[in-house]
Ligand SMILES: CC[C@H](CNC(=O)c1ccc(S(N)(=O)=O)cc1)c1ccc2[nH]ccc2c1
């Protein structure tokens with residue numbers, strides 16, 4: 001029955017056994033061991049072209065805050081890199097910790113960052129809807145960018161200033177011009193591997209593209225993330241922190257690098 005109903009477990013140590021049984025062999029996040037990654041000279045540079053006017057709103061969905069985009073046409077897209085097709089930007093969101101010692105989902109040589117940005121794209125060339133793409137092996141492409149404590153980030157500050165308006169779960173605020181490429185390091189280097197969503201339904205539909213260089217943000221900006229709430233207005237307040245999934249087994253996967 002397990003092999004038919006494909007779902008991946010989220011629990012403790014028996015994960016490895018269940019994962020094999022249920023054929024959940026490409027779960028995310030993972031630790032990227034720099035020296036085990038394989039330089040692939042055939043990897044192309046990632047081509048990112050976002051139209052800032054496709055930005056729609058910021059939404060606290062009770063897991064993270066999402067900045068959502070109009071994905072009804074090919075106006076904000078990525079292509080190249082490890083991708084066979086062009087993928088449309090649908091949303092970006094973050095994962096972070098209660099303190100600066102942890103928060104990212106992926107790690108590099110077991111180094112944890114205080115936060116991680118995910119820019120979520122879907123393969124609108126092959127699939128008619130995002131919901132269908134989420135269920136397919138080549139359906140999604142997510143760019144991961146690590147955040148590290150450092151200089152104030154001007155571009156992020158526009159987002160941070162809007163966060164008090166989405167403090168509670170299921171609140172939305174209009175956000176109509178934002179270019180997310182200001183959150184992506186100019187260094188072209190990345191790792192890439194076949195993985196999954198890091199929140200339920202954990203579908204194994206993501207081509208991960210993890211940027212080697214982090215972006216720098218300051219303490220106040222990280223603190224602004226931590227004042228968001230998992231809970232709705234009127235409920236007992238629970239701060240939105242530690243919204244990251246534990247590391248998953250690499251199983252039989254290779255991480256490729258675009259750089260030597
Ligand atoms: C199928 C799940 C999907 C909602 N989730 C996501 O889109 C998503 C995207 C990226 C990541 S991460 N952290 O890996 O980058 C995690 C989750 C989703 C999409 C459409 C839906 N319609 C009704 C319900 C519903 C759920």
Ligand SMILES: [Zn+2]
Pocket residue numbers: 093094095118198
């Ligand atoms: Zn994410």
